[in-house]
Amino acid sequence: MNQLFNIQDKVIAVTGAAGVLAGGTATYLQEQGAYVVYLDLFQDKVDETVAKAKSISDKCCGFACNVLDQGALDSVYDQVLKTCGRIDVLINGAGGNMPGATIGPDQDVFDLKIEDYSKVLDLNLKGSVMPTMTFAKAFKQQGSGCVVNFSSMSSPLAITRVLGYSNAKAAIDNFTRWMAAEMALKYGDKIRVNAIAPGFFIGNQNRALLINEDGSYTERGQQVIDNTPFRRFGNQDEVYGTIHYLISDAASFVTGTVVPVDGGFSTFSGV
Ligand code: NAD
Numbered sequence: 640m641n642q643l644f645n646i647q648d649k650v651i652a653v654t655g656a657a658g659v660l661a662g663g664t665a666t667y668l669q670e671q672g673a674y675v676v677y678l679d680l681f682q683d684k685v686d687e688t689v690a691k692a693k694s695i696s697d698k699c700c701g702f703a704c705n706v707l708d709q710g711a712l713d714s715v716y717d718q719v720l721k722t723c724g725r726i727d728v729l730i731n732g733a734g735g736n737m738p739g740a741t742i743g744p745d746q747d748v749f750d751l752k753i754e755d756y757s758k759v760l761d762l763n764l765k766g767s768v769m770p771t772m773t774f775a776k777a778f779k780q781q782g783s784g785c786v787v788n789f790s791s792m793s794s795p796l797a798i799t800r801v802l803g804y805s806n807a808k809a810a811i812d813n814f815t816r817w818m819a820a821e822m823a824l825k826y827g828d829k830i831r832v833n834a835i836a837p838g839f840f841i842g843n844q845n846r847a848l849l850i851n852e853d854g855s856y857t858e859r860g861q862q863v864i865d866n867t868p869f870r871r872f873g874n875q876d877e878v879y880g881t882i883h884y885l886i887s888d889a890a891s892f893v894t895g896t897v898v899p900v901d902g903g904f905s906t907f908s909g910v
Pocket residue numbers: 654655656657658659660661662678679680681704705706707731732733734735762766789790791792836837838839840841842843844845
């Protein structure tokens with residue numbers, strides 16, 4: 640592999656690693672020779688994911704870890720350092736939405752359930768801030784390390800109905816820039832913080848919203864396609880290369896960026 644893109648033996652912790660985009664990325668990175676620490680909420684999901692990962696190589700382990708539980712994060716941090724001696728990359732993939740934090744088709748914004756809104760803010764914002772504060776301590780000691788956050792197209796553009804999730808992802812963009820500056824100013828140019836902003840990919844959380852059972856697009860799905868110059872949804876493997884680039888030496892002068900991976904959605908006025 641070209642040295643610039645060599646991630647062989649990097650120790651990479653991935654949250655939400657039993658999910659579609661983050662999980663697929665974790666597997667891809669392990670296939671490229673990295674040691675991957677798979678983190679997700681439930682033990683059974685983690686066990687299933689790690690069992691599959693072991694068929695790629697022995698360079699993996701996994702822990703059930705709620706990204707909002709500081710005790711669990713500290714425990715994983717200690718175990719990874721004990722096993723691997725270092726942590727090179729954190730990918731903050733845990734995230735998601737819930738119905739109460741969205742405006743249903745027959746509701747208006749005043750029906751928002753503020754408790755659910757808070758939960759979605761917590762998962763999608765604090766759920767990246769807390770792991771970063773935990774794992775980046777190793778970066779400070781090593782003098783090197785990378786964070787990749789997951790933003791969304793619902794951050795720069797108003798997308799109807801998804802209020803809490805959009806607010807949280809917009810804050811992720813700000814956190815990415817803020818933390819990038821803080822790390823570089825205090826600890827030098829080998830610690831980098833970036834984010835990717837996926838456009839529309841079919842996942843468990845949005846499948847029913849975008850695709851009918853017969854495979855045709857829902858009305859909302861069609862609206863997305865109409866506003867995407869590539870005229871299709873993303874395939875999960877289309878985020879891997881951007882993340883690979885961001886954590887490799889090829890991006891050694893890149894920090895604080897939010898890279899759209901969206902088939903042109905964010906560049907298009909719709910006209
Ligand atoms: P996914 O729903 O497939 O996976 C998310 C994973 O996070 C799940 O395995 C879930 O168990 C885990 N999780 C949830 N709460 C957790 C917690 N408290 N602690 C630890 N793990 C927890 O999502 P995905 O498609 O892999 O998305 C990855 C990231 O990309 C998310 O932040 C998502 O918001 C973002 N994103 C996804 C899309 C898309 O179209 N799929 C688009 C834009 C952004």
